[in-house]
Amino acid sequence: GAVVSQHPSRVICKSGTSVKIECRSLDFQATTMFWYRQFPKKSLMLMATSNEGSKATYEQGVEKDKFLINHASLTLSTLTVTSAHPEDSSFYICSARGVRGEQYFGPGTRLTVT
């Protein structure tokens, strides 16, 4: 399967600061990447669809000004959590779409906002 990396794997930040998470497809070009969030013992929640060279499509209830997504190249998408608050603490996972419609996930970023 395809390889997707994510950085950082874990981050602790203070309330009010911004955090950038990078998602890279290492062995293939991904025109579409997805960003998810998962709270403990809960299911994956799709936040947005990131398309290379165009604006991201956000799911209902996800603030686009708070969760900035940039997909500047075919191998890199970034998610910036702006003015983070404790309730933003979660497991953020990106994925890239394969040729058969499957998705390959990055290892995730565990964000803790203090």
Add this chain to the structure above:
Amino acid sequence: RKEVEQDPGPFNVPEGATVAFNCTYSNSASQSFFWYRQDCRKEPKLLMSVYSSGNEDGRFTAQLNRASQYISLLIRDSKLSDSATYLCVVGHQAGTALIFGKGTTLSVSS
């Protein structure tokens, strides 16, 4: 009605047991089907795609019934390492995100 529904479990089985998971989906226009596995505090990993004719990968067998909008996963000869959450996943049109079920938790004990 949720788009993808699964029995959350947990399923607690001994090593060597055969266990079956079921899943239903609501959108008859769904085009692609998968089972993913997620370990605690890790990302989901693709276990197998599901095809209309049914498919097998070692101890794992997946089946799809489009008429009933039903997907299944059978695990034979369960191993301790099979303990995880199994996610039923459905895709609609190309380019859109996959729809994930909430997962079924499996615990295999010795």
